[in-house]
Amino acid sequence: MQISPSSTPTVVVPGANAGNASAVDGTSLGLNGENAATATPVNPTPNSAAPLRRGLGNWDQPLQGDISGAQQALDFLEQSAAQLRNLKADLSSRLAARQRADGVLESRVRQFSNTWRNRGNASGGTLDSQLNFSNKGASTQFTVRGMNLANLRGGAREVLAISIGGGQNLRSVVLEPGLSDEQIAQRFDEALAPAGVRVKLGDGAQLEFSTPEAQWANVRDTIAVQGSGIRFPTGQLNRVKAEAEAPAVDPDTWQTADMEAIRATLQQVVQALAQVERSIGSVQQALNQVNARVQSAAPKGSKAGMDQVAQNFVSTARQPGYQSLLSITSALAGISRERVISLLSLR
Template sequence: MEIAQRPSTTGPSARATANPAPGQAETALGDAGAAIDQAAASKAPAPLRRGLSNMDAPLQNDVSGAQQAIDFLEQTAAQLRALKTDLAAKLTTRNMRDGQVEARVRQFSETWRNRTQASGGTLDAQLNYSNQPSTQRFTVRGMTLANLRNGARETLAISVGGGTAGLRSVHLAPGLSDGEIVSRFDQAMAPAGVRVSVNKDGELVFTAPESAWPGIRDSLAVQGSGIRFPAGQLNRIKADAEAPAVVPEGWGTSDIESMRATLQQVTQALAHVEAALSKVRQELAAASQRVQSELPEIEVAGMGQMAEVFANVANEPGYSALVSLTSALVGINRDRVVSLLRLS
């Protein structure tokens, strides 16, 4: 009696099903992905709102700027502490030949010269923090309220940075208040990137981007009509920069007296740096708090529908369902799961 032979479960067809060729696997992947996409689209889940990677750029700049300023200030404070310790030890032992203090001074001087670049432009020469580019404040001889408020009408032509594009005009007249004088200077010079205020001594204080300061310093000129400033051609005027908080160029180590003076200046500089560091840390804490309060909530509408689609695919037997599940789980690891759970 002939017995009908059953198809072999180990034949080529079965093996192809259990171990599909690369081309077949790619086809199955595409079909499964398309099936999930089509099913999910039919449920029309609500789109996700923006995520952490799309955080507002200004907020990101606040955080990164504060962190960069803190890095510079911490490095500066560490160098000043080391220099202070070495100076005190050298004054105690009166050992003047090892050269360690001189090396410390050179190291700090180099760090301070790189302040603008190292801090990302967030710290000016007084270590005032701002997430805007650092600025340089300066005064100009003769630009005082006492001098500007007196006299007949006069129009001042002020050259800022050279060239006709930097030529500004300020109209002065008897009877102007101090506030009006300052306002006229500020309005006239703002287009050139220079803002104007007044200090307690009645001097006009000009504020310009630190990067533009060398050009302004070397080209600032004014022309009047002979009342407050000379008539004729533009006359160069001297601009005096506000003294920086730290001046390591003046630190001496050649003798006991100069080292004592340097130790005092280093101590003052360290106090100034630590105060600035405390303020920037407060700025960073405030920015971090804003990050937490402005984190977008995850939109959950439609998530249940997407989960249902996924579950339906998982319940279907066969290789296609397996491929769909494994491809959907690619890249899912413990860190991602923990991060998502923390958002709640």
């Protein structure tokens, strides 16, 4: 591999029986609560409890996170779709009646603009500006002026020093004659990955860069390159312009001042609604895939044990007194609104 560092490179028990009141204090209460629902002796097969606990643990962490992320994305998309449908109906009626826009129409445009502006928070960071869904977090795609393949593949050998984030955190990329487009993209990718920027081949003889959305503003404002005078100037680091990919929806450009503006905005709203509906289908498909993973992660052969646990809980909860209270509070511990929504979404 031909990536070389520049002058200052970056180195890349089970608890006790719940009936033992003498053992109950602030700590042991939580421990005993774990077994409160099964205070009545249970005699499952020797290995029935272990796979049950493993199955619930496996589902509860990564799968629950994936379900929650998909549900947040769906909530945002469905809210956006509803607003776009209302806006589409209002624009269409104004055009049919040949009426100028009023405060109501402008308010609907402004409402959707605010919704779109809050996309990152509302979707839990799972939807990017193209409405692509990922539970790994949204990213911004961008290009860098001068870093097109036609410019990079030609000329003599040159070492580029690239700075992202300012300071002396330089990364070096060696370019030389005979490199393929894939090799050029790979060298940039390996050099910039420690700085949170990934690179791949894009369309139109361009390198396609990407970085997490939260990092985009810093990358955009600090990326600089120093060459040896072949492809990029020598001397000091020179700032280069990074341009983000245009968003799939841009409500800030929608106008309603006259008939022509309303007609143009209606066309953009229709396109935006189609994009949102496609994204809803994509997220629902992802949610179905998570549902399949939940089913495959479910413990096998534990139905009898679960039936016994449920029966024990019912019997204990019907008895007035401390045991009943402990069983109920233990069963409710850890249940949150988000968890209930995630479970209901699987129906």
